[in-house]
Amino acid sequence: MSERFSVLLEKEQLIFSAAHFITFAGNICESLHGHNYRVRCEVFGKLDENGYVVDFIALRDALNGLVRRMDHKVLLPTLHPEIRVQVDDGNDEVLVTYEQRRWVFPYDNCLLLPIANTTAELIARFMISELKAIRDDRLDQAIDEITLGVDENEGQWGVCHCVW
Numbered sequence: 001m002s003e004r005f006s007v008l009l010e011k012e013q014l015i016f017s018a019a020h021f022i023t024f025a026g027n028i029c030e031s032l033h034g035h036n037y038r039v040r041c042e043v044f045g046k047l048d049e050n051g052y053v054v055d056f057i058a059l060r061d062a063l064n065g066l067v068r069r070m071d072h073k074v075l076l077p078t079l080h081p082e083i084r085v086q087v088d089d090g091n092d093e094v095l096v097t098y099e100q101r102r103w104v105f106p107y108d109n110c111l112l113l114p115i116a117n118t119t120a121e122l123i124a125r126f127m128i129s130e131l132k133a134i135r136d137d138r139l140d141q142a143i144d145e146i147t148l149g150v151d152e153n154e155g156q157w158g159v160c161h162c163v164w
Helices: 056-070 120-133
Strands: 005-009 015-020 033-045 073-077 084-088 093-098 101-106 110-113 145-151 157-163
Touching (some): 005 056, 033 056, 033 120, 056 073, 056 120, 110 120, 120 157
Parallel strands (some): 073 110
Antiparallel strands (some): 005 033, 015 033, 033 145, 084 093, 145 157
16 A cells, blocks of 8 residues: 655644735736635644644744735845846835836745745745745654645635645
8 A cells, every 4th residue: 555644734824914016917917916825734644653743832933934925015026037136235115017007015024935936836935945044953854845835815825835
């Protein structure tokens, strides 16, 4: 019998509120708006000597730390070919331009993301890369694969699945 084990984490505390806008279809740009994003994460791996894939608490705490960093921020893509994100250190501001549009935000209200667009799918991929960067042995030694979903509107999930 072939077995595969996973741990699925979806908790009320894994929610963050953030503003964003996306571009699509070439040159259409949404208005700035916000969501109460939900996060769920499933990790796959072998059972350890205790009979579990990964410690729920270690995974929960890692996700919770990331969600807290994203809460009440304006999510800005730094790799979009047409959106310019400039940090003005002297004024602690972020200037964002797209075609004729212009936004200025307080720097501490922003989270600059190394992604091309702030879609739920790309936010999910970013979150996985941030989890990997934590370098926690309790996660690194246990996880073989990860699936992370970001729900932006009660049932509209963007999901990324990858090898750990």
